[in-house]
Amino acid sequence: MISNTMPGTSRLLLAASGWAALAATLLPAASAERIVPTVAFLALAPGAAAVGAVRRLARARVRDDRLENLVVTVAVSLSLATLVSEGLLFAHGFTLSRAMIVLAGLTSAAALVPGRRAPREGREP
Amino acid sequence: MVGCSYRGLPAQRAQVRNFIGANMSLRRGAVQSAGGFRTDLGRIGKRPLGCEETELCIRVGRSRPEARLLHEPDAQVHHRVPAARTRWSYFRARCYAEGLSKAAVARHCGTDSTLSSERRYLSSTIPTGLVASLRRGRLRAALALLAGVLLTAFGYLVGTLRGAPRRSRAATISMYTKYAAPAIALALWLASLGSVDPANMNGLGLISVLPPTYWCALAVLVIGFSIAVRERDTAPVLLLAYILILIAIIHATPAVTYPTLRYSWAWKHVSIIDYLMRHNALDPNAGELTAYYQWPGFFTLNVLILKATGLTSALSYAAWAPPVLNTMMLGPLLLIFRSATGDRRLRWIGVWVFYCGSWIGQDYLSPQGFAFVLYLAILAVLLKRLTGGREPGSAGKLVLLLTVLAAIDSSHQLTPIMLVTALAALAVVRRNRRVALWMLGASIVVMAAWDSTAARTFFSQNLTMLLKTFGTLDSNAGSGVISLASVSTSQIVVADIDRALSAGIWMLALWALVRRRHRVQRTRLLLLMLAPLPAIVANDYGGEMLYRVYFFSLPGAALLAAATLSPRRRSGALVLPTVLAALVTAQLFSYYGKEQENYFSPTEVGAAQYLDTHAQPGSLIVAETPNYAAAYNDYERTTRVWLLISPPDDQIKALSVTEPVAAIRQAAEGWQNGPVYFILTESQVAEIQMEGLLSTGGLNELISGLTPANGFTVVYRTGDAAVYRVAPPAYGSSVTAPAPVSGNAKSGNP
Numbered sequence: 001m002i003s004n005t006m007p008g009t010s011r012l013l014l015a016a017s018g019w020a021a022l023a024a025t026l027l028p029a030a031s032a033e034r035i036v037p038t039v040a041f042l043a044l045a046p047g048a049a050a051v052g053a054v055r056r057l058a059r060a061r062v063r064d065d066r067l068e069n070l071v072v073t074v075a076v077s078l079s080l081a082t083l084v085s086e087g088l089l090f091a092h093g094f095t096l097s098r099a100m101i102v103l104a105g106l107t108s109a110a111a112l113v114p115g116r117r118a119p120r121e122g123r124e125p
Numbered sequence: 126m127v128g129c130s131y132r133g134l135p136a137q138r139a140q141v142r143n144f145i146g147a148n149m150s151l152r153r154g155a156v157q158s159a160g161g162f163r164t165d166l167g168r169i170g171k172r173p174l175g176c177e178e179t180e181l182c183i184r185v186g187r188s189r190p191e192a193r194l195l196h197e198p199d200a201q202v203h204h205r206v207p208a209a210r211t212r213w214s215y216f217r218a219r220c221y222a223e224g225l226s227k228a229a230v231a232r233h234c235g236t237d238s239t240l241s242s243e244r245r246y247l248s249s250t251i252p253t254g255l256v257a258s259l260r261r262g263r264l265r266a267a268l269a270l271l272a273g274v275l276l277t278a279f280g281y282l283v284g285t286l287r288g289a290p291r292r293s294r295a296a297t298i299s300m301y302t303k304y305a306a307p308a309i310a311l312a313l314w315l316a317s318l319g320s321v322d323p324a325n326m327n328g329l330g331l332i333s334v335l336p337p338t339y340w341c342a343l344a345v346l347v348i349g350f351s352i353a354v355r356e357r358d359t360a361p362v363l364l365l366a367y368i369l370i371l372i373a374i375i376h377a378t379p380a381v382t383y384p385t386l387r388y389s390w391a392w393k394h395v396s397i398i399d400y401l402m403r404h405n406a407l408d409p410n411a412g413e414l415t416a417y418y419q420w421p422g423f424f425t426l427n428v429l430i431l432k433a434t435g436l437t438s439a440l441s442y443a444a445w446a447p448p449v450l451n452t453m454m455l456g457p458l459l460l461i462f463r464s465a466t467g468d469r470r471l472r473w474i475g476v477w478v479f480y481c482g483s484w485i486g487q488d489y490l491s492p493q494g495f496a497f498v499l500y501l502a503i504l505a506v507l508l509k510r511l512t513g514g515r516e517p518g519s520a521g522k523l524v525l526l527l528t529v530l531a532a533i534d535s536s537h538q539l540t541p542i543m544l545v546t547a548l549a550a551l552a553v554v555r556r557n558r559r560v561a562l563w564m565l566g567a568s569i570v571v572m573a574a575w576d577s578t579a580a581r582t583f584f585s586q587n588l589t590m591l592l593k594t595f596g597t598l599d600s601n602a603g604s605g606v607i608s609l610a611s612v613s614t615s616q617i618v619v620a621d622i623d624r625a626l627s628a629g630i631w632m633l634a635l636w637a638l639v640r641r642r643h644r645v646q647r648t649r650l651l652l653l654m655l656a657p658l659p660a661i662v663a664n665d666y667g668g669e670m671l672y673r674v675y676f677f678s679l680p681g682a683a684l685l686a687a688a689t690l691s692p693r694r695r696s697g698a699l700v701l702p703t704v705l706a707a708l709v710t711a712q713l714f715s716y717y718g719k720e721q722e723n724y725f726s727p728t729e730v731g732a733a734q735y736l737d738t739h740a741q742p743g744s745l746i747v748a749e750t751p752n753y754a755a756a757y758n759d760y761e762r763t764t765r766v767w768l769l770i771s772p773p774d775d776q777i778k779a780l781s782v783t784e785p786v787a788a789i790r791q792a793a794e795g796w797q798n799g800p801v802y803f804i805l806t807e808s809q810v811a812e813i814q815m816e817g818l819l820s821t822g823g824l825n826e827l828i829s830g831l832t833p834a835n836g837f838t839v840v841y842r843t844g845d846a847a848v849y850r851v852a853p854p855a856y857g858s859s860v861t862a863p864a865p866v867s868g869n870a871k872s873g874n875p
Binding site for chain 1: 405406421422425429430433435453456495498502505506522531532
């Protein structure tokens with residue numbers, strides 16, 4: 001799910017996930033259709049995009065460690081959500097849409113980071 | 126009916142695994158070269174055994190891989206079905222016998238080919254049939270279908286056991302046990318939850334109201350896990366299921382059975398999040414809560430989650446924080462253990478030891494619980510780089526960890542220090558030291574940056590206190606731990622058990638260093654285990670330092686302990702389940718030993734919420750301790766005094782123990798900003814009794830002295846809590862002697 005072998009559409013979906021989560025915040029408060037996408041985005045997407053970007057930028061092939069990818073994905077996602085919300089509150093500028101836009105932007109940017117050797121990607125080592 | 130033609134068979138001519146004996150034909154050569162029918166299968170006498178044709182077809186398929194067995198759906202078969210075969214009794218016997226027959230075929234042909242069609246049948250035909258019957262309202266047909274499947278499965282089980290040679294019979298039993306145990310344990314646990322009534326707890330806590338089914342669930346889990354973890358071929362996902370069920374049994378029980386959020390500190394953290402939700406800003410004048418706003422990361426994260434989901438308060442999910450946080454610890458823990466040993470059995474036993482040894486209770490809705498998960502994640506990623514070779518691309522993930530580092534440093538004051546000591550300890554080993562030093566340097570820089578800017582106020586305010594306690598090893602280590610003189614008898618039992626549990630795990634860990642039987646990274650694990658110790662010299666952390674040090678030493682200690690426990694010989698087979706059972710029992714005593722004070726009944730919560738909503742802004746709330754629900758709700762509107770925990774001055778401190786009623790009046794004296802309230806609840810009384818904060822006489826004096834004559838007017842009262850308005854100082858200058866002790870003080874009816 002978070003490897004450089006990810007097909008293009010998955011990466012595009014990941015890049016769009018934050019904006020979808022932002023749109024989901026318009027749904028009725030505390031409804032399942034709002035809770036599931038927003039929590040899933042906050043807990044997984046920024047980290048997944050970052051881990052993917054790091055793998056694509058690596059000079060050589062990295063052996064996929066799925067457990068480590070999952071751990072880093074969750075830890076980085078929640079850390080980014082923490083830092084963004086904290087920064088906005090310290091700056092007296094916290095709003096939901098601002099926080100979500102920053103996180104969605106970071107996720108999109110990381111998901112769209114190109115690989116070093118683009119043509120050879122998409123194959124298992 | 127299992128073992129006949131059924132919906133789901135190919136509708137056009139197609140290849141099948143086997144024919145059905147009612148109408149089949151094979152080439153003579155194929156049958157002869159395969160060796161013909163077996164004579165020990167099939168119907169003998171009246172019992173409806175069968176499957177001899179299945180076994181033959183599988184054998185033909187194997188002896189001639191090019192052979193194709195074709196199913197012709199247009200072929201019509203006329204089969205006489207006697208009336209007896211339309212009865213329930215025949216259906217029952219037929220299904221059971223089919224199971225026996227399948228087991229016999231499996232013995233000859235192996236389970237893979239024997240059960241391939243059956244798996245398909247179970248996963249698609251049966252569910253379709255069930256849905257179809259239910260849709261037509263034929264409940265009995267659906268039940269019969271289900272019963273047929275269960276009977277067949279039972280027959281298969283019996284057939285497998287009966288047919289197995291004596292030596293492998295034990296292996297078969299253990300195989301079924303290890304697969305069935307998690308499901309049985311889960312079912313027993315779920316069944317037990319209905320009869321857990323937290324209102325009936327005694328001084329031993331939750332353990333006093335756990336029904337026998339709960340203990341059966343744990344026993345089944347322990348036995349199954351001991352078998353599963355010993356066998357090398359056990360699938361990791363099965364072991365994962367065991368651990369998740371263990372986490373659920375330990376940590377989800379209160380979430381399901383308590384009607385309200387447990388633990389006053391969790392309520393306090395909910396109140397901080399509520400403040401942020403109300404004001405959309407940090408609180409610059411938070412008084413005793415200042416530290417929370419200087420390390421606010423965890424709380425702001427919750428604000429973001431609440432706003433994103435549209436939930437109004439963290440109260441809606443706070444009760445589930447312990448199972449969720451513990452589950453989140455599992456990934457990093459397994460990663461750490463994987464770097465430290467190649468022996469999979471050790472890792473899973475280590476995980477069990479960790480969850481049973483982690484009784485300190487740092488896993489509720491709290492900054493430290495969250496920061497601990499992140500702390501483990503950093504150690505996990507780093508350890509892999511330290512123990513493995515230099516992997517290309519590994520630097521990238523370490524850079525990503527800088528965000529995690531910043532989140533820890535801005536969320537909790539103690540965890541960054543523990544991280545620094547752990548990283549420094551890991552840098553002792555020469556191999557890949559540069560990586561450890563790099564991470565250590567980064568963690569020191571980020572911590573120093575945060576503590577000298579955002580958290581500067583806290584440090585400058587508390588510097589004298591921090592310097593005073595630095596180096597006073599005796600009092601730091603002993604603080605809050607050693608003195609058991611005044612606590613209740615039940616709490617002495619609980620304290621004995623939690624000390625034995627902690628010391629036991631440490632001793633098992635140290636024993637692994639002596640015995641050196643398993644291939645584990647002893648040095649690094651020992652360093653991780655010892656790394657938190659210097660913190661004892663530095664500070665007493667409000668009397669909790671020794672607990673926290675133990676907690677941070679646990680990941681290293683747990684895996685080393687597992688190395689001692691992992692059985693090598695058959696003779697030691699009973700040792701493992703015995704120790705695992707002892708560990709989980711001790712965990713339940715230790716973790717839930719103070720539940721009498723951590724549980725808040727709905728009526729008690731009602732009283733606290735009454736006070737919260739009815740106290741005018743500027744009110745003074747006096748209480749013996751903050752150990753009640755919602756003690757900090759809307760805290761900015763009122764002022765709070767905790768007489769026994771943080772008395773405003775030495776005079777009140779002395780009075781609150783000797784003359785508790787006078788101490789309340791004294792604390793109220795001179796308050797001009799609004800009315801003064803006093804709240805006393807069952808959970809506070811439980812805390813006072815269990816921790817020995819007041820003598821029995823003192824407590825009785827307090828309870829019987831809350832009278833109108835002494836200036837206390839009841840404004841709200843339930844069975845287990847009361848809120849009083851305390852008369853202004855002009856009411857009277859002296860406190861009248863308390864009425865004789867009523868004798869019902871222990872019932873806590875204030």
